[in-house]
Amino acid sequence: xxxxxxxxxxxxxxSPARRARDLDDAAAGRFDLAVVxxxxxxxxxxxxxxxxxLSVVLLERADxxxxxxxxxxxxxxxxxxxxxxxxxxxxRESARERAVxxxxxxxxxxxxxxxxxxxxxxxxxxxxxxAGGRLGDAVRLSVPGxxxxxxxxxxxxxxxxxxxxxxxxxxxxxxxFWDGQLADDARLVVALARTAAAYGVRVxxxxxxxxxxxxxxxxxxxxxxxxxxxxxxxxxxxxxxQRLAPGVRLxxxxxxxxxxxxxxxxxxTAALTVPLPGSRSRYVFSLPQPGxxxxxxxxxxxxxxxxxxxxxxxxxxxxxxxLDTVNQVLAVPLTRADVxxxxxxxxxxVLPASAGTGPGDATADLSRKHLLSWDGPVLTVxxxxxxxxxxMAEEAVDAVVARLGRGDPRxxxxxxxxxxxxxxxxxxxxxxxxRLVARYxxxxxxxxxxxxxxxxxxxxETVGELRFAVRxxxxxxxxxxxxxxxxxxxxxxxxxxxxxxxxxxxxxxx
Numbered sequence: 001x002x003x004x005x006x007x008x009x010x011x012x013x014x015s016p017a018r019r020a021r022d023l024d025d026a027a028a029g030r031f032d033l034a035v036v037x038x039x040x041x042x043x044x045x046x047x048x049x050x051x052x053x054l055s056v057v058l059l060e061r062a063d064x065x066x067x068x069x070x071x072x073x074x075x076x077x078x079x080x081x082x083x084x085x086x087x088x089x090x091x092r093e094s095a096r097e098r099a100v101x102x103x104x105x106x107x108x109x110x111x112x113x114x115x116x117x118x119x120x121x122x123x124x125x126x127x128x129x130x131a132g133g134r135l136g137d138a139v140r141l142s143v144p145g146x147x148x149x150x151x152x153x154x155x156x157x158x159x160x161x162x163x164x165x166x167x168x169x170x171x172x173x174x175x176x177f178w179d180g181q182l183a184d185d186a187r188l189v190v191a192l193a194r195t196a197a198a199y200g201v202r203v204x205x206x207x208x209x210x211x212x213x214x215x216x217x218x219x220x221x222x223x224x225x226x227x228x229x230x231x232x233x234x235x236x237x238x239x240x241x242q243r244l245a246p247g248v249r250l251x252x253x254x255x256x257x258x259x260x261x262x263x264x265x266x267x268x269t270a271a272l273t274v275p276l277p278g279s280r281s282r283y284v285f286s287l288p289q290p291g292x293x294x295x296x297x298x299x300x301x302x303x304x305x306x307x308x309x310x311x312x313x314x315x316x317x318x319x320x321x322x323l324d325t326v327n328q329v330l331a332v333p334l335t336r337a338d339v340x341x342x343x344x345x346x347x348x349x350v351l352p353a354s355a356g357t358g359p360g361d362a363t364a365d366l367s368r369k370h371l372l373s374w375d376g377p378v379l380t381v382x383x384x385x386x387x388x389x390x391x392m393a394e395e396a397v398d399a400v401v402a403r404l405g406r407g408d409p410r411x412x413x414x415x416x417x418x419x420x421x422x423x424x425x426x427x428x429x430x431x432x433x434x435r436l437v438a439r440y441x442x443x444x445x446x447x448x449x450x451x452x453x454x455x456x457x458x459x460x461e462t463v464g465e466l467r468f469a470v471r472x473x474x475x476x477x478x479x480x481x482x483x484x485x486x487x488x489x490x491x492x493x494x495x496x497x498x499x500x501x502x503x504x505x506x507x508x509x510x
Contacts, residue, residue, distance in 0.1 A: 006446050007471040011419055012198030014474030016510065022057075022202035023221070026228050031055045031202075032407070033400055034217045034230035036209045036244065038062075039069035040185070040386050042236035043192035044393035044413075049400060050199035051416060052408035057228055058196065059207040059219060061240075061309075063480050065189035068238050070484055071312075071345025072386050073257065073287060073298050076101050076110055076180030078150075079387075080136050084281035090369065091139050097388045098180050099145035105390065106418050108427055108441030109188055112150055113181040114270040115285070116164050119172035120329045125275050126175045130155065133177030150178040165286075166266025169331045176270065181287070183438050185386060186484045190473050191418040198419065205474060212244060212378055232400050235380040239307045239348040245380040248373055249351035252307055256314035257297030258322055259341030259490050260286070264334060265294055274326050284325040290435060291460050293340075293491075296322050303346060312344040341491040350383040372399060379403075390414065419443065435460055440468075456497045461486045466502060470509040478502045 008015040035046045038060025046058040060066070079087075079094030102110045117129040133153030140146040154176055156164070161174045168174075182188055197203050208220040217228040235244045239252045262268065265286060272286040287295045299318045319336065327333040350371040370384035370392045381396040394411040401407040420441025422430075430437045432444035433452075440447050450464035450471075469475035469485035481502045483489035488498045 007450065007468055010443060010446060010472055012194035012196070013472040014194060014197060014203055015471055018197070019204070019474065022204055025202050026057050026204055026221075027226050029055075030215075030229040030231075031057045032230070032404060033057075033232050033234060034059060034228055035234045035236055036217075037067075037236035037238060037240075038064045038189070038193065038203075038205060039067050039236065039238055040065070040189050040192065040389040041069075041238070041381060041384070041392055042234070043189050043196060044389040045234050045236055045381065045396050046201045046203075047192055047196035047199065047416075048390075048393045048397040048411050048413050049407070050196055050201045051412050052397060052401060052410075054397075054400070054404070054407045055200070056196070057202040057230065058193065058204065059209055059217070059228070060203075060205045061208045061237075063205050063477070063484055064193050064203075064474060065186035065484050067240070068345045068347065069189050069386065070186040071255070071257075071343050072182075072185045073255075073285065073295065074182045074185050074289075075113075075287070076182055076387050077385075078136050078140060078179055080132050080177075080179075081281050083132060083135055083139070088139070091136070092143055093391055094385065094387050095136075095140045095146055096143040097391055099140075099143060099149045100390060100414050101387070102149055102180050103145050104415060104417060104421075105413075106188060106191060106421050107424055108420050108422065108437065109183045109191065109418075109439070110180050111183070111438075112178055113287075114151075114164065114176045114178055115273045116156075116161065116168075116174050116176055116270040117273045118161055118165070118168045118174040118329050120169045120174075121274055126155075128280065129177065129273070130175045133175065136177065150180070153177040164270035165268040165272045167264065167268065167330050167332065168272065169329060179271075181271075183290070184487060186487070187439055188386075188418075190485065191420060194473065195416070195418045203474065205476065209244065212376075215377065231377070232403055233378045234396055234400065235378050236382070236396075238382065239346040241348065241380050241382045244378060245373065245375055247375065248371065248380055248382060250382065251349045251351050252303040253347045253349050254299065254301045254303050254312055254314075254318075254344050255297065255347055256299045256301070256318045256322070256344040257295045257342065258314070258319060258339045259343070260294045260296055260334065260338050261340060262288060262292045262294045264332075264338050265330070267292075268294065272326065272329070274329055276321075276325055284322055286326055290438065296326060296334075307346060312346055314342050314344045318344075340493065343490060348382050370395075372396060374399075374403075436465075446472075455486070455488065455501045456494060459488060459494055459498075461488055461498075463501065463505065466505040467509060470505065476506075478506065481505070
């Protein structure tokens, strides 16, 4: 079979031909459920509902993972911060969902990552980190699949600190705890959407929902007005959820990261973890990435005013805060000249109905808990974390099934691998470059067959990845290719060099 046909025939392939059929079906059919928002929550809801036998259309204003879901720390975390705030239930849910993601849903997109807290940050700091890590281990051991998913917290010697993060000031030991890391948050969303498509979901990007009137969903589809009929609508639009649910109370928070060449930290193999001055529960992390980069984050800044469609950007103060915090433990401090890129995302934090209206009352009641709220036929699901998307989706679809009176009342998604997923022993035998297997899993040979020429010199991304993105992953624009299907765009100078190749591929494939 030709490479082009092979890519388009993969399960749930979002090919141009598939899009044309989905457009016709969306305009002509009636669905049990319309999902608004193509981030991790919306894609998770669409998959869960379709796997229970419901007919579903997924409507995304721009592109899959075009909002908050591509701006995370790329972690599958067990919720140590929740433990610091006494939110044991949230921590257990995070640990459980981490085990599901790493063991069943997406083993190909996840890996174990050590987190180093060095003694040069202060022995009181590492003592607290060790206690928190061991409490996190206990929570992990209490959930299904947690026992063998990660190593246990332990103290390490000065030599081991130097091996893990060579850039740390030498001479002292530290504490290491473990968590999960995603190869790429945007790739998780694409895998969810494609798996949903394999179950029959019509996936439409460029579909801006302007209003819901009873069973009619009014959509501007690439600028053309279309009415989609659906019995129920799930509003999974994240920080933009208030456009369809103005009664939901959100307090967006900006989380920012800097992109740093990994050699400035000595090519670390662990995440360097440094407490934010004055805090016992907030840390700055330097997170090593494939391809010689480190992501340095994360901030937590309240956002004032209306949320726009523009991508958020870190403030100058956030850049300074991140650099100043990590420089406390580095032998050679980072400077602003070391920053080759940056990104920021908006967390849709929910303000509970019980919260007061004063500034002190509002912040005290904020949590990472998610919210489900009905308004007529519209169910808004908002809040939560990327790690717990599946649990949020399951709870939302439980409510939809109860409202409709049809569909399987039990979710199968905890046992449902995404496209490309397989046990580690199988992934280790996939006949393709390891870098591709870590991003595409068992589909890596199909990607490799489309070409191994580099998109640009000095980067590992291939032309085959761009072709695969168009043929199987619904990419339609340069931004889709460079900012979401690959992450070349995180380094603006690299993105500028890659634009001609992306434009050429789009011209050749369409």
